Amino acid sequence: MVAKQVIAGVVAAVLSGCVWPETALAQHAREQAPAAQEYALDIPRLPIIEALKEFTTQTGLLISFWPDAQTDQARLVGPLRGKFTAEIALTRLLAESGLTYRRTNERSLVVMAPSLLGAPRNGVSGSDQDRSRLAEGQPYLRKQQRPPEESLTVIGRAGSNAIIGKPEVERVDEVIVIGSRIDRNGEGPAPVQVFTRRMIDDLGAASIPDVLRYVPQQPFTRAQHYYTNGAEYSQMRGVGGDTTLILINGRRVVPTTNSLALNAFDLNSIPLAAVERIEVLSDSASAIYGADAMGGVINLMLKKDIPQPVLDVQYGGANGGADLLRASFSAGYRTERLRSSVIFDYYQRDFLLGAERELWRNQDYTRYGGLDFRSPAGVPGTVSSLDGDNLPGLSSSFAMVPVGSSGIGLTPQDFVATAGLRNRTGTLSTLSIVPKAERRSVAVFGEFDLAQDLMAFAEVLYTNRRVISQEGFYPVQGALVPADNPFNPFQQPVRVDFILDGLEPGRFEHDMDWIRGAFGLRGGLNSRWQWEVAAIASTEADDALSTVDLSAARLDAALAERDPARALNPFVDGPAGSGELLASLIAPERSRHVSRGRQLSAFVQGELFELPTGAVQAVVGGEWRDEEMVYDDRTLPVNNGRDVRAAFTELRAPLIGPTASGRGDVLAMTLAARVDDYSDFGSTLNPQFGLLWRPAEGVLLRGSYGTSFRPPSIFELHAPRTTVTNAAVRDPARNNGLSTVTFVAGGNPDLRPIEADSMTTGFVITPSAAPGLRLLANYWRIHTEHRVTFLHFTSLLANEEAFHDRILRDTPTQADIDAGMPGRLLQLDISRMNFGRLSTSGIDVEAKYELSTRWGDFTPSVSATWIDEFTSVEAPGVPAVDRVGIANPAGSIPRWRVVGSLGWKRPGLGLSTTVDWLPGYMDADSAGLTGRRLPSRTVVDVQASFAMDELIGTNLLWDDLTLQLGVKNVFDELAPFSEIGFSTGFDSSQGDLIGRFSYLRLSKGF
Missing domain, CATH: 3.55.50.30 (Phage tail protein beta-alpha-beta fold)
Structure with missing residues (x-):
């Protein structure tokens, strides 16, 4: 531009x-x-x-x-x-x-x-x-x-x-950081999208995931209820939340404690108030950063230079809940040699419950042409016979407990009017669409000039947060009530479907403390070379509590109890027992998870030598890091973690010297290579190659190719082995007869790394005839092999010869031998394995224009991603499935994703609007396509900002006071009904039930 x-x-x-x-x-x-x-x-x-x-x-x-x-x-x-x-x-x-x-x-x-x-x-x-x-x-x-x-x-x-x-000075982190360690102010061989602080504010975002929802290279994001820990992740290119590397100030982070099983980083861990800009690299970069960078890299640059104290407060909410309060205070201090800043941030968000949205108030989706997902349990409950015969004295095998029943002194005659009726209840009314969250954070940054070419730096981030996800009521289905239960009116064993009324809904609670510090030195060797050494230490602990499970043994004992004072009464229209009795049935689970990481890094950067076409720039460096996980109070693995040693280098060579205007080299080449040596995997080498060509003024052609990898996470390798017994499974090798088997799940120490290769090529046009105009297009492709995944037990049994080591059978009896059948199933190992591949490709386009007029500054922009291919092999013997434009429980991949915006500013006043458009796509369920086409979605956000001192005049009250009013999802666009959501009724990867969200933000400088 x-x-x-x-x-x-x-x-x-x-x-x-x-x-x-x-x-x-x-x-x-x-x-x-x-x-x-x-x-x-x-x-x-x-x-x-x-x-x-x-x-x-x-x-x-x-x-x-x-x-x-x-x-x-x-x-x-x-x-x-x-x-x-x-x-x-x-x-x-x-x-x-x-x-x-x-x-x-x-x-x-x-x-x-x-x-x-x-x-x-x-x-x-x-x-x-x-x-x-x-x-x-x-x-x-x-x-x-x-x-x-x-x-x-x-x-x-x-x-x-x-x-x-x-440019060309010691402050390496003042330029765009990701994509290369070589300083640059212009474009690199791979595209980088930057969200500046002003852009973040104009979006009205309250969190980092809020900002990343406007990245079209992210084909889907999960609704906030999807993960019970309240976590939100990046899904660059849709290849997995564990394949997008997250950096803070250019340095990697370890997985968060509430996300160890996913090997991912919860973006809600970092307060948005501490972020100066967000850099998004939509290309694989393992050659530069190592593992976890298959889908891309997101770099979060924290605020460092705060010229004056600022108090920032934002409040907003949606219809029925999701009230949000965010307050931050930022200040800086500097002298001739010292630069420092501190940010305090408080974030609070309240529940939005399912009862506030029509889709979740009633889970009978037959009104949309779907299934009835209401639970057969209810208040009052439904009684059924054990053998399907009519209940004593009734004309049906089931009957609803009479409305208003006390549950005492009932006879079969009391059920005559409700014979053949069943009370069904939706269980999502108490489920949290938006979890309750509270976070307190402090970020501190400092730089001190020790000498002319020597500077020390330090950054510390501390976060304490609590997240509560609320679940539904406690439904009890098919509970056996013995004949001698003192409240059983039928004098014979019966089954009852009922909800334990009187109990608060179950919850998942996470209390997390995270502290991360980075310390280092940087300086210059001479006018051509700079260096940096840094040390990072990170520790996070998560005390988790789950109250969503009932104790089956305690429930059976309470139903079999003969003493009326201690027996459970499922024949009442209301609580089935005292509060103490009901509370005793809950089996709370407490666990503690810890994630630790340490890292040392060092590199030198500068001009290696001069060619006739210009200087060859180089970076050479190395890293050491170790990671440790404590999952449910168990250290993973027993050898106390994983050590990784790495050496890396980058080169940038001008093949044809500067253009006539000097705005870059006509032709330049970049090379990068990285060797990582894992204590539990050995070594891996990943190269990356790039070219930049300027055939004409204002025209840049570029491309890159590289290989990537991701070793299995510590959790995937060493997660505790768990078993589930008495599971009934149909065995195709024994004429689909039912067998009672034991399932084994957990880590798999024999996993191998995921491997991938990727390429991107495209152009950037910044015509001098239209100053402020920038046009961009990129073609990209990613291909992965040996994905770490779960394989459904039906696939194991359908391909027994290939997975014989995961299937354990009993010795065949003589009858089995005579029938030509193997022995009965005893055990199925469904732990993680390397299986399947994924290929995806598409085109990114972007157009931005900065136009200054006497009526103000206009900034229209549009960015879009068109996905040509997204195919994956999910099961053996099954052809690759193209997921583009088809709903999928693993995340729907739309053909297009388009984000457009228009901003207007003049002194004292600013207006902006953002449009997020998604085309329609085909709905599906567990059996395949349903024939339903889900409608397109258009979400419109608007915001107005007012610099009060410019509009009203300067005084103590109005000086440096900015007021912002905004509405996200102006037209209250809710996710449509979709069978891919099964019991939730909507596609959680392409929509949510929050709807219109209004907010007010005040920012005051001092």
């Missing part, structure tokens, strides 16, 4: 030391500049760099800041309030700083010290050749003139968001 082009030109001007007088070139730049345009500015007294950042935000102009070694960058300037031209504004803003500025073209200026590279104030420096290169926007740098201690700060605009980057 034009921002990158102009920045490149300004960088060139600064680096070459060219500050020219009123020559023909400067006169042309001045004539092209909107010198007469005035801007409404309100810049408080701030450090120079922060004041210039505010200037870019409020004017849309581009600034490069190049101080000399004596410039005090912490010096305060301002305030500046009123309407000014850009030139007058900068003159007044810099009046006391000793700095000067020059306009280099219509959208950019450079601020510098008069002494920079010997340049006199408003003077001339550099040759005519230098000026020619600068006029073309081509960078020019005479390295021998650049003092090592100097640094360039490029201040520009991305969308409507001020950004600061430092």
Whole structure:
């Protein structure tokens, strides 16, 4: 886009030391500049760099800041309030700083010290050749003139968001981090989508998963009720929540304790208030980051530079619940050598229960053409005979307990009126559509300059959170009530289906504490090489409580009890016993899970050597890390964890030198390779290759190819072995006769890694004829082998020869031998195994335009993903299944996913709208396609923001006060009925039942 082009030109001007007088070139730049345009500015007294950042935000102009070694960058300037031209504004803003500025073209200026590279104030420096290169926007740098201690700060605009980057300096994490460890300000061989802080605020997001719902490369996200732990994960390319690597400030995290079984990271662990930007790499990157990066990488950059204290409060809710309160306080402190910040965040969300939505109030889905999923249990219950004969004195084998029954002194005659009636009840009315959550977080960051080229840094994140997912009532189906139960009116054993009325709904509760610290040093070896060493330690504990299960033994004992004071009475329309008796039937389960990780990393980065076409850049480094899991108070594995040692390298070589304008190399190649050595798997090598080609000005063609892997997680390998006995299974080898077997599940130490290869190729167009326009398209493909999965026992039995080691049979009897049948089934091992493959491919497209007019700044954009293929082999002997456009319980893959937005801003006021569109697709159930086509879905969000001091005027109350009002899902679009949801009635991967959500946000600076 034009921002990158102009920045490149300004960088060139600064680096070459060219500050020219009123020559023909400067006169042309001045004539092209909107010198007469005035801007409404309100810049408080701030450090120079922060004041210039505010200037870019409020004017849309581009600034490069190049101080000399004596410039005090912490010096305060301002305030500046009123309407000014850009030139007058900068003159007044810099009046006391000793700095000067020059306009280099219509959208950019450079601020510098008069002494920079010997340049006199408003003077001339550099040759005519230098000026020619600068006029073309081509960078020019005479390295021998650049003092090592100097640094360039490029201040520009991305969308409507001020950004600061430092190319070619020690702050590696100030540029786009993911995709490469080699510093870059432009495009890499793989596409990266960036959500800046302003974009996040404009979306009205309250959590990181809220932001990622607008990433079309994520074909589905699960509704919040789906996981009972309240966790939410990324599903890049739909290949699994355990194949998207999550980074914090460019460094990997370990799986969260509530997600050990999935080997995934719960994105709700991190407060959104602490996040400065989110970077999304929609390409595999195991060659750079190691395991878990098959589907992509998400990097969460935390806030580091906070110029003034800010209090931020957001409140919102949906119809019937899901009330949300989020409050944060951020502050920073800096001196000449120290930069630090701290963020306190509090997050609270209340239940939204199923009774608030019509779909879950009544699970009789026959009204939609589906099945009746209401439970046969109810209040009052239903009594049935054991053998199917009529109950004594009745004309039916079943009868409903009379409404209003006390359950005492009943006779069969009391059931005559209800004979043949069954009371069915929906159990989702008490289920939480949105779980209850509370989180307290603190994030601290600091940098300290120990010497000229040596800096220490530290970051600490602490989170305490509690999540409660509410389940349904306690239904009891087919309970045997002995004849001598004191309340049994039939004087013979009967079965009763009933709900234990009087008990609070069951819950899953998780109490989690997480602390993560990263510490390190970074510096420069010389003007060409930088280095960094870092250490990370992370520990999280989860105390979990489940109250959803009844004790079968206690229930049977209470029904068989002869003492009326201690017996359960299922023949009452109401509680079947005292509160103490009912509570004694619950079998609470407590468990403790712990996830620990440590990591050491070091790398050097710089220019390896010079080619005629330019410098070859390189990164060389290594990592060591170990991971440990404690699952249900059991350390996994017994050898106390997994050690991983890695060595990695990256190269970037210009094959054909800079373009005529100097906005990058005409042709460049990137190479990356990584060797990981696992203590329990041995070594694996993964390479990655990329090309960038600029055949014409404003046109970039790029592509990359690499291999990926994911070793089985510690849980998948060493999860405790569990058994379930007395399960009835039909045995196809014995004429589908029923056999009582024992199922074995748990970890499998013989698993092998998942392997994958991926490629992406595409183009980026930023035409100079349309400044601010950016067009992008990418074709991508991912192919995985040896996926770790569960195989249904029916597939085992249908392919017994291939899985004979997982099937245990008794010795065949003589009768079995005579009939040509094997012995009866004894045991089936359904633990995880390597099986199946998955291939997916498609095209991503994106168009963005930044347009500044006298009516304000407009930022229309649209991004979309078209999926050509998503095929998987799920069972042996079964052909690959194409899941595109067909509902699937593992997650539905739509043919298209489109996200569009339109923003408008002018001083004091901003409006934005976002549209998320999903096409219709075919519904399915366990038997296959149902013939029903689910309708398309369009979700529209709107938001308005008001800078109160700009609208009303400055005073103590309105200064730095921003008000935001927004509505997500304006038209209250709820997920339609779908049989793929079975008892829940909707596709939880492509919709939810929250509906319209309104919110108010206040942000006050001090």
